[in-house]
Amino acid sequence: MGFENLMQTAAAIRSKAIEIGKNEIQESDEIPKEWVEAWRADVERKANAVAGKFQPFTELPDPAKFNGAIAELQRVMGKLSSGQDTSDPISRNGRVYPANVAMTKMDSVKGDVQGWSGRAAQEFITKFLTPFPAVMHNQFLLVAALKAALEAEQAMWKASREDIASIAEATLKYLESMRGCSKNQAVIVFTVIASICAVLTSSGGALPIAITAIGAVASAGADIVGLESAPKTQIDGMYVVMVLASMEKAINQLVEKIMYTENRIKSAVANISDQIHSAQSSSNPDQHSFCARRPSLADASRGSIRHDLGYTG
Amino acid sequence: MPGDRGVTLGLDLWELYRAGKQSLPAVATEYYDAGFHVGRAGSFAEEAFTRPAMFGGSQGPACGEWMELMGTIMKFLGDTGEALDDTGAALVMAANTYAETDRAAGRELQRLITEHHTE
Numbered sequence: 001m002g003f004e005n006l007m008q009t010a011a012a013i014r015s016k017a018i019e020i021g022k023n024e025i026q027e028s029d030e031i032p033k034e035w036v037e038a039w040r041a042d043v044e045r046k047a048n049a050v051a052g053k054f055q056p057f058t059e060l061p062d063p064a065k066f067n068g069a070i071a072e073l074q075r076v077m078g079k080l081s082s083g084q085d086t087s088d089p090i091s092r093n094g095r096v097y098p099a100n101v102a103m104t105k106m107d108s109v110k111g112d113v114q115g116w117s118g119r120a121a122q123e124f125i126t127k128f129l130t131p132f133p134a135v136m137h138n139q140f141l142l143v144a145a146l147k148a149a150l151e152a153e154q155a156m157w158k159a160s161r162e163d164i165a166s167i168a169e170a171t172l173k174y175l176e177s178m179r180g181c182s183k184n185q186a187v188i189v190f191t192v193i194a195s196i197c198a199v200l201t202s203s204g205g206a207l208p209i210a211i212t213a214i215g216a217v218a219s220a221g222a223d224i225v226g227l228e229s230a231p232k233t234q235i236d237g238m239y240v241v242m243v244l245a246s247m248e249k250a251i252n253q254l255v256e257k258i259m260y261t262e263n264r265i266k267s268a269v270a271n272i273s274d275q276i277h278s279a280q281s282s283s284n285p286d287q288h289s290f291c292a293r294r295p296s297l298a299d300a301s302r303g304s305i306r307h308d309l310g311y312t313g
Numbered sequence: 314m315p316g317d318r319g320v321t322l323g324l325d326l327w328e329l330y331r332a333g334k335q336s337l338p339a340v341a342t343e344y345y346d347a348g349f350h351v352g353r354a355g356s357f358a359e360e361a362f363t364r365p366a367m368f369g370g371s372q373g374p375a376c377g378e379w380m381e382l383m384g385t386i387m388k389f390l391g392d393t394g395e396a397l398d399d400t401g402a403a404l405v406m407a408a409n410t411y412a413e414t415d416r417a418a419g420r421e422l423q424r425l426i427t428e429h430h431t432e
Contacts, residue, residue, distance in 0.1 A: 061361055069358040072357060109337060128396070255367065259374070269378040273378065292393050298400040305407045
């Protein structure tokens with residue numbers, strides 16, 4: 001049982017469906033032989049189609065395949081960590097990222113250029129060095145959001161695998177119980193809907209400049225859980241064809257739920273990009289929340305450098 | 314005294330040189346490295362997003378948006394690294410330019426570079 005044995009469970013469903021379907025109706029005065037044969041042929045046709053319904057799910061993305069990308073982004077967060085507010089602001093799988101000591105070299109740069117009074121030197125100090133820690137922290141938050149989106153995808157596929165396995169198992173159990181007095185009516189809960197909330201926290205804290213953008217990702221998870229509970233469906237039916245129809249309906253619903261959930265992730269990520277673009281266009285052209293503006297000093301030439309730097313001694 | 318002025322300017326030039334030669338390039342390297350790892354995350358993610366077409370196309374609806382954001386962040390990191398590097402180069406050029414025109418300051422700069430292994 002479980003996702004790893006999905007196709008074996010599908011094969012067992014087929015066998016059990018044919019076995020039970022063979023004896024569901026018997027030839028009698030009211031039921032001619034052709035009807036019985038047509039019924040059995042219909043059951044067999046639908047039972048033979050079961051494997052094809054489950055097969056595409058065996059190729060669902062492997063949640064573990066997101067680990068590599070997530071680990072890379074964790075390294076980046078470590079690089080961009082200033083030592084303040086360094087716990088992961090979004091992911092519940094988060095951790096604390098100790099300060100990157102190499103970045104502290106920026107502190108000494110300010111002192112090294114302090115004595116230079118030229119326009120370019122002063123601009124370098126006020127528009128590049130002074131906002132640098134805030135910009136770096138916003139970059140840290142952006143990478144956290146990028147990582148959280150992957151963690152949401154990972155959680156979604158993990159839950160999708162569990163949901164499809166539970167549809168298969170519930171169908172088989174129901175078929176196995178059909179000859180008894182009490183049927184194993186099974187309720188399928190689509191855990192995929194709430195899956196992304198498991199990794200995304202609601203960020204109510206006071207984050208700096210990037211708060212609106214980052215909040216978009218966090219609230220995507222919160223919205224889903226806040227607005228609706230995980231939907232459910234049932235596997236049941238008086239006859240085998242009805243049971244298989246309820247199974248197929250559950251599978252189709254699962255596909256819809258996966259699409260719905262992934263579209264929520266897509267919207268949250270798109271919202272962050274929109275927020276970045278709007279922050280860029282509405283902010284002071286000399287300043288940028290997510291990327292330190294290139295100082296004019298960077299483009300100085302031998303001819304201009306004395307004027308650019310000045311010297312007060 | 315002219316000699317003192319040369320020593321003072323030499324020290325200022327050395328601080329400029331140190332910022333341009335060591336501090337800014339070191340931080341730029343961190344940024345280039347960060348950008349590299351964001352790019353690697355993109356390569357890994359591209360494969361991770363792959364699924365049968367019935368689940369929203371071969372890579373699904375979120376992949377394109379995620380890649381766009383990834384690209385934006387990579388550009389931010391790359392641009393920041395480049396700005397740090399180019400500014401560093403400008404500071405080194407400045408130190409050398411001043412040193413060429415003030416011999417006393419130039420000698421002091423060279424002494425401090427040697428003493429502090431700032432090459």
